[in-house]
Amino acid sequence: MSQSDQAPPTLLTISANLKNLATIRSFVQEQMLAMGLEEEKTSALVLATDELATNIVIHGYKSQPGMIEIGVKRDGDSLLIILRDRAPVFDPNTAASPDTTAPLEKRPLGGMGVFLAKRASDEIRHRKRRGGGNDVTLIKKGLFAHDA
Amino acid sequence: MEIHVDQVQGKVPVTVMRVHGEIDRTNYEALIEHSQKAYESGARNILLDLSQVPYMSSAGLVAMQRIIRVLNGEGIPTEEDGWSALRGLDKLRQGEKQPNFKLLSPQPSVYNSLDTVGFTELIDVYNDEKEAVASF
Secondary structure, X not given: OOHHHHOOOEEEEEEOOHHHHHHHXXXXXXXXXXXXXOHHHHHHHHHHHHHHHHHHHHHHOXXXXXXXXXXXXXXXXXXXXXXXXXXXXXXXXXXXXXOOOOOHHHXXXXXXXXXXXXXXXXXXXXXXXXXXXXXXXXXXXXXXXXHO | OEEXXXXXXXXXXXXXXXXXOOEXXXXXXXXXXXXXXXXXXXXXXXXXXXXXXXXXXXXXXXXXXXXXXXXXXXXXXXXHHOOOOOOOOOOOOOOOOOOOEEEEOOOHHHHHHHHHOOHHHOOOEEOOHHHHHHOO
């Protein structure tokens, strides 16, 4: 495994504001492209990051001031996207998934963003941060398998 | 994001809402507001042109459900109704597609989101505008 496979991630530290979603998307996209990933493989992961960041702003910080730290990292043939905050503890895996076969009239919409994030990734790992907050890692396996 | 609204005549009048730019949580309400204005001006059939939308988050999906609700004459939910408490659309039954709201030319990543949440089973998606307009 080359050293670049385990290089520490470049971090984006940005205020938790919906206005920063476009910056967050651009950052994550640029990091993935710089790792040599093709654009069509990145779009669902950009979406997943947006959905998780949106949840941090709205449901985590409840639109109060706060910071989000985002990193993109390669780990062997997997891609890791890390989102850290200091909001109250919340594990995205506990969000209820929508019934995607139900008629529209019976669908609540909460959780649709997290559902898209789950579908875009193989695993969403959550742990509480020491001192408060959340460390969420979105894991997509096999993205770099072609050059392993 | 910009929205341009055109009136096109098919078998019935069709309002074509052409969206340019990314749709996310910062701007999805503009889509609902445009549809509400169109409805108040008499629009009853809306074709949402997504051909110039390179990115759409789940907020765009929420906007679509709310637009359908507007077209069904049920109004826009108030803020008190909450993001997750959306109801309505009771004119739809399982297996039926929405008759008065359709989509035009979503880009692959946007289509993928629509498909992932099952919207493509409930909303017709066209790639040809004339065909789409004629379908209403």
